[in-house]
Amino acid sequence: MQAKNKLGLVFFPAFDWAISPRHPEREERLLYTQDQLFEEGIQDIAGVEFYNPVPATEKDVERVHFAVPDVKTRFSKSHMVSMGGAIEAFDLVFSGRAEKSFALVRPPGHHAQRVVYGDRGFCVGNIEAVGLEAMRAKYGDLRVAVIDTDCHHGDGTEDIYWNDPDTLFISFHQDGRTLYPGTGFLEDAGGPGAYGYNINIPLPPKTGEQGYLYVLEHIIMPILAEYKPDLIVNSAGQDNHYSDPITNMNFTAQGYAILNEKLNPDVAVLEGGYSIESALPYVNTGIILAMAGLDYSGVKEPDYDPVRLRQDPRITEYIKELSDVIYERWQKREILAEKEYGKQKLVQRKRNVFYDTDGIMENQTQNFKVCPDCSGLNYIDSRSDWGSKIKGITIPRDACTSCQNEGYELYEKSGSGLTNVYLQDRANDRYLAK
């Protein structure tokens, strides 16, 4: 068997890591996926190669996160390895060792936001953002589309790319009114520097193959055709599956495979998915075959029943209407941006962030400067109920000289009354903390 696309797999099940013994993120999570991949003989397919993670460095993390108090304290070795797995997956494609890659690593990352006090939604470090930003640092500017196909809203990735016009973020997920983390509504479209480049597609519970593929064809593919990214990333959660214990959707292994064939991502990164026995082995096999350009038509869950999983016509109707609205918002993004932010010089965004896994409450204000020459200096003032009070300053990659200077000035003069101050100078890939 010969893969049509040379596919690199970073398969790292972390068999010695768990959040706690009975937690969904436990050692067992990818065990049956491994069994299935081994039994299918994936490692013997010519053109499919397995690679190990190379642990991430502190700088890799600092490009994306304000880790409080610092990377060493906040991130375990396991997290560094998982993020390193994502970096390796990106690098396989960028270095030309593979045409496509898939990081099947854990722990996952799409709920990890810019500020990190601890674990939320089983995530501490945003693995795909860490991977992607490592590539930007190494290979230069890139126009990227990140498609989050996890059932939960990718609120961490949204936060990281909120004001970045060079990273289009599209997340489809079970409607936030019915599922953790309770966000991801259509109105949340991005900061003043990137309004319209954050696209949320909240889907009703019980959405099936039909609905997902409708959204793909009627929203995601046309927008990608217009955005013309250099790279497509699939933030590939597998919890839309009908057997997933913590969500309420009706997606299937066949559906995931078709989605990946059509979306045709360059890099996929495993996110959630906790039906470890009934879904993951089949979904992962399906995604791997689809990415390798091989026949996946035989990959079905043993209890797959298309009749039982047929989508309610009312859901179909709802998704049609929703798709029209979202696509229209995309087309009118400039007019809507004007409406949302007008002539403001500084846009403030106040949020409370709950770290459910670690039980921490964070209170933050994000401040985005509106600059005519770049996407603008921005900074976060944040405090946690564990006593930290920090300021995190970000000079964006495209920052003009005056925004760069302003960032350093702000960093110099900040400090009194704060436990930590951070400067993320993305323009020069420099990271300071005090």
Next chain:
Amino acid sequence: MLIGIDMGGTHIDGVAIKDNKIVKTIKHPVDRKDLYQTILNAIYDLISDLDKTQISRVNLSTTISTNAIVENKTTAVDLILQKGPGINFEFPEIAAEVNYIDGYVDHRGKMVKDLDYQQLAALKKELTQHQDLKQESNLAENLKHDLNTSQEKNLAVVTKFSTRNPEHEKAIAEYFANDYYQITQGHTLSGRLNFPRRVNTAYLNSAVYNIFQEFANNIAAALREVEIDAPIYILKADGGTMPLADAITRPVETILSGPAASFMGMSALFDNQMDSVLLDIGGTTTDIFFLVDGVPVFEPTGITIGKHKTLVRAIYSVSIGLGGDSCLSIVNSSANDDLAARIKIGPERKGPPLLFGGETPTLTDAMSVLHKLDFGHLSAEQVMLARQGITELAEQLSLSPEDFAEIVLTKAAQTVKNQVDSLLLRLNSQPVYTVREILADRQIKPAEVKVIGGPAKILAEYLEQEFKLNVLLPDQFQVANAIGAALAQPTIELNLLADTQRKILIIPELNIYEKIGSRYSLDEGRKYILRCLKQAAKELSDSKLATEIIEESSFNMVDGYSSGKNIRIKAQIKPGLSCAIEHE
């Protein structure tokens, strides 16, 4: 006294070892048309002046199964496969009719969909009719043809995840028990997961069954006739042995044992403390092996023979087309001033060296130009022929024959070094699955190079230059393979999986599939697998064999409200030699 016989492609070597000393060696050419007689002659010659009653064990490394596969002299096999949901497998590499049947067992070993006996009945009718028809036509066309051979069709049965639950394989085998001469069930050959490899392994096992069985029976009878009543063992590709009776049921494990014999021989001739590269430089090829922490590096899943990827455990070995008989030629290169780039060594052999009456200059001829050969019996005329041939090549590059020969030998050593480097790169990036292993980042960094084979002595100094490592040569390497065969011991690998939620324990290699309690622990598993292994070891050999656990894990399973443990243990007989050889 231990007897070791190694049959290679061209030569058969024999050795007798007593009290850690080599007491006799022989070397004969192989008659490929009659491998059986070749072996008998070698044994007769070897024991002609020895006390037969002293023989405690006869270890044979044979190419019977390998040749049968390579030369397509195998028995016809029907395949019955249950592939379930997953990749739509096809098996173009297998020259047999493949029959797919319904039913499925999942990765946990849960019966998802049962066998369809109506379907099996229809299949039985179809397959047996086929056979009857063939027999009739054979009978009509060729009455003299031995009827038995056409009846001796075999069956291989493989179901997905049969190493997790063999019930379907067992049931199918039973259902067809009277319709075939022999039936192989996939799960009995290896406990490892890999359905396509299991299919190939089971197919090959059935395909070589008859030819190996005939050979084994003949050998046993012949040795009885000359009053050798010591047990006979057959060498496997993993450097271990198996009793003749086991080899008859699992002949696929006897394929490609040659490199393993050579590896074992080298381990006997050297001290094995340090991580090292082992090179066996022969006439046509150089075999490369690695020794890490005193034990061989194994193939990650199993050995490949021809187009067949199998689950047969094997010592990792890679063969490159470089040996004493490799022909030399001048080629055009983009960098024409790079003289080394213009000299091609091998990869093929076009005949013996000029030195020995060949027609094309070889690596050995280049060595003779530098007076580096110590074949005492070489005549001045032979040496002159070699020198002439090398001189002709050297002149094309405006070089003296000596300078040319120097470049050739350096390049040969470089070729080996480059190959070793790229193998190490691969071996050092083998997938690992735990944070601990990623952080430990165990890398194979050879500290020595150990070489045997005809050209080894001369190439040693060139290898030393390239590798920048100590290159070691043993005193006695002419029959290293036979020494390896003689000193090899039985090996087996067992895989245990205990699932306390399903309350099932399985050790596929021993056909164990039994109930356990819901509190079964990793420690109980350890004790059990070691007990099974020790018991199996006792049946394999009189001498005490060391056993060890090589992998173990215990996963918490949480499935709704119930929970349990998924325990996995891999154990083996420690690979090694039955005794050391005293060095003189």
